[in-house]
Amino acid sequence: MVAFVIVSHSAKLSEGVADLARMSAPNARIFPAGGLPDGAYGTSFDLISEAVKCAYSEEGVILIFDMGSAAMTSEMVVESLSLNKVRVVDCPVAEGAVLGTVLAESGVDFDEIVYELENFSKTE
Amino acid sequence: MQTNEVAAIVKKIAVRIIEEKQFLTELDNAIGDGDHGINMARGFEAVLSKLDSEAYQTPSDVFKVVAMTLISTVGGSAGPLYGTAFLNMSKATAAKTEIYINDFIEAVKSGAEGVSMRGKSTEGEKTMLDSMFPAVRAMQNEANKGESHARIIEAGWTAAASGVEYTKTIAATKGRASYIGERSIGHQDPGATSFTIMLEEVKKAVKNGSFCNSIT
Numbered sequence: 568m569v570a571f572v573i574v575s576h577s578a579k580l581s582e583g584v585a586d587l588a589r590m591s592a593p594n595a596r597i598f599p600a601g602g603l604p605d606g607a608y609g610t611s612f613d614l615i616s617e618a619v620k621c622a623y624s625e626e627g628v629i630l631i632f633d634m635g636s637a638a639m640t641s642e643m644v645v646e647s648l649s650l651n652k653v654r655v656v657d658c659p660v661a662e663g664a665v666l667g668t669v670l671a672e673s674g675v676d677f678d679e680i681v682y683e684l685e686n687f688s689k690t691e
Numbered sequence: 692m693q694t695n696e697v698a699a700i701v702k703k704i705a706v707r708i709i710e711e712k713q714f715l716t717e718l719d720n721a722i723g724d725g726d727h728g729i730n731m732a733r734g735f736e737a738v739l740s741k742l743d744s745e746a747y748q749t750p751s752d753v754f755k756v757v758a759m760t761l762i763s764t765v766g767g768s769a770g771p772l773y774g775t776a777f778l779n780m781s782k783a784t785a786a787k788t789e790i791y792i793n794d795f796i797e798a799v800k801s802g803a804e805g806v807s808m809r810g811k812s813t814e815g816e817k818t819m820l821d822s823m824f825p826a827v828r829a830m831q832n833e834a835n836k837g838e839s840h841a842r843i844i845e846a847g848w849t850a851a852a853s854g855v856e857y858t859k860t861i862a863a864t865k866g867r868a869s870y871i872g873e874r875s876i877g878h879q880d881p882g883a884t885s886f887t888i889m890l891e892e893v894k895k896a897v898k899n900g901s902f903c904n905s906i907t
Contacts, residue, residue, distance in 0.1 A: 603766045607766065608726070608766075609726065609730065609765075609766025609767050610766060610767070610770075611763075611766060612762045612763050612770070612771075613763055634867070635724075635767070635768050635866060635867055636766070636767045636768040636769075636770060636771060639768060639770075639771035639772065639809055639810065640762075640770060640771050642771070642809070643762060643771050643774070643775070643809075
């Protein structure tokens with residue numbers, strides 16, 4: 568199953584998004600990577616790397632981020648790991664996580680989920 | 692400039708950034724999320740202890756350890772941005788045991804290009820690039836005229852400082868400051884300011900003659 572890493576400046580936000588996604592997709596593989604190791608607000612290269620490594624399988628990992636450095640740090644992690652099917656996707660963090668995990672749980676593959684998330688709109 | 696001189700300047704930069712923590716935070720409070728000073732100080736404290744605990748073979752190794760440390764410890768946008776800048780500086784100087792003034796200018800240019808790539812940003816968006824690129828151009832101009840190291844770095848710093856002044860006149864279109872758009876006018880960019888502070892430390896070192904004995 569495609570896995571997800573939720574990158575946020577806040578540990579609580581990333582855990583909350585993971586909880587929300589599990590409500591609709593209880594078997595989802597979703598890994599929060601929010602805040603800094605000491606609990607401060609920010610994004611941590613090391614925490615995100617660890618989460619992607621835990622999440623990784625050949626079916627792929629999608630990283631969803633909140634803002635600013637979360638996107639850039641996620642991109643640097645993806646570049647440093649150079650694994651197939653690991654992608655940072657720009658979509659709304661909560662809605663994207665819910666949609667993505669629901670699709671993943673029903674067996675949709677990596678490329679299709681990436682496409683759906685990149686074209687996601689909350690109102691259409 | 693030899694490896695130990697590069698490391699000495701980086702340490703001076705680290706100490707200065709830590710000293711300016713409050714100032715950078717105040718600038719960022721006005722238009723951003725107020726974390727620039729705290730994040731940069733956290734990163735450069737880690738850089739200081741790394742540089743004190745190990746010896747490095749080449750200037751490129753020093754730039755690389757600065758990059759990796761900032762990427763791991765800063766926690767805000769400055770981490771990936773300055774991290775990419777120092778990583779590019781490391782690549783630009785790879786395998787050199789000593790760097791000359793032109794290598795330094797090329798390295799800073801490559802660093803600025805890295806920031807532009809990572810932040811998907813260009814000049815005129817109220818970011819550190821508004822200091823970085825003008826500084827590179829000014830240093831290239833002086834170097835082409837055959838000016839002294841001191842004059843070259845001085846010109847780079849002057850251009851960077853003018854870049855900071857310029858950021859006061861424009862609205863942010865990148866980063867957290869872009870959320871307040873036009874209301875960011877009148878405030879200087881914290882990233883452009885921290886870059887200018889770094890170059891100021893290089894300038895002081897050159898004036899004191901500790902930059903290098905190398906001839907361009």
